[in-house]
Amino acid sequence: MIRTPERKPPLYLITGLVFGLLLGLVLAWLVWPVRVSSVGPSSLSVEDKEQYRLMVALAYAASGDMGRAQARLNLLGDADPVRALTSQAQTALANSATQREARALAGLAAELGSMLSSQQATLEAVNTPGSAEVGSPVDTAGEGARYSLDSQQLICGAASDAPEVRVYLFNAQNLPEAGVRMQLQSSEDHAELTTGNHPSEGPGYAEAEITPGEVYTLSIQDTEMMGAIQAAACQTAEGEPAWGSWQLIFHAIP
Template identity: 30%
Template sequence: MSEKRGPWFLFTGLLLGIGLGVAIAWGIPQSEPVNTAPASLRADFKDEYRFMIAAAYTVSGDLGRARARLATLGDPDPLLALGEQAQRLLAANVSIERVRILANLSEALQSQPLATPNDKTTPPLETSTPSEQQPPAVEPLPTTLEPTEDSNQPSPTPTTTDTPFPTRPLFPTATLRPTRTLTPTPGAPFALINQSTFCDPQKPGLLQVNLKNALGQPAAGQELVITWFAGEEHFFTGFKNEISPGYADFKLTSEIEYALSLSEGRTRITGLIAPVCTSEDGKPYPGSILLEFRQP
């Protein structure tokens, strides 16, 4: 025996579903979105946030805002965090443009450090206190006697002519001494000032590069391009601040000749081959090369 159900059965189910949905939507409290601090982000999300800060600085050039945004990540050393992220990007063969964006921010942060209360950037004003002021010397008033035409006058009547006192300001106007700010030659290519080889079994086969600007300060954020047969790699200074902001290194392979370019190819060093060193037990290992550059 079959039971026939009319359309009221479906209509009743529809009403029950709508009522249950309304009850859930209005009766059960929903979770509300909460803004979280950047310091609480996961490590990979911090990297994305840090890159967005560097990209925003590239567009706006507002270093103060970029510094404040980096501080919200809570990194103990923001410069070191930028360097480590750039090294990870280089190891992952990410686009060199992304690494260059991080390098530009790192260079700006190191070239314009935060001013400290002990910094003296303004020379003292040359002012004097009221006690140091000497009053102007008072000159005696000259007296001119003018005789009258009447000789019977008992005595001449003297007339005095006042000489005005010289005017002198109580406080002299302070004059600021102009300061000279030395700046490196913009766009000048780096010149090689020292090239040497050394043996270090703890760090074998390293090409170590040190860059200094015209003031003798480490030059951070400089792009270096090293090439060899069928190979090329880019790396930057300023990512190993524990050594020097102007330091960068590259791992050399034995018996391979390299060429290093910097200053957008205007400076090029060729014939770089790791020397052969011998350990204490007589085993050979690749030595290291040190290159030092300075901007004129």
């Protein structure tokens, strides 16, 4: 009986297989490793978002910390967080086994809606021109002042215009003076101004927006010149309420 010799796989096949395996491991671990990144709440599935929203509502029901609850809900990226909570609460309410969850969701929706409405009302009251009387800026220039106030006027432009302080500076020869530094500041705001940055208004002109409700002082070259500067309401030529801008004209003291 003749035995057929057993054939062994060629050495180069084994070598190639081992080499390929090693190369694959190197590529997978070192060259192109799998990068695991954290997934934010906004990237979750609809079901996972509902679970996240429920956990926020239950945590709020236990702690009453609205600031933390709102911050967590903001991470979901809902266009209307109150509506999303309300809708989920209604779904939970239809199931007798999820009444506790429904109460937590509805409670958070009600409190969040009330807070957001209050914030919006406050914002509109502050930023909408009203009938409240606001005094005129007061000349506070003292010793050492290089300029004196020549005139002040409330200018009423379009209803969409933001309130501003507009300053015109003239030298002793009654020529516009460029390159003069000024500071406009309140307890919450600070602006650095330099005349000449608005060529269309002339070299002696500078301007800065002011925030309704804030009280500002104006200093020229580190010397206080005006105080009690506030955004004042006015009426446009079309009869619309608007914020006016204070125009202040100064001349250098000879």
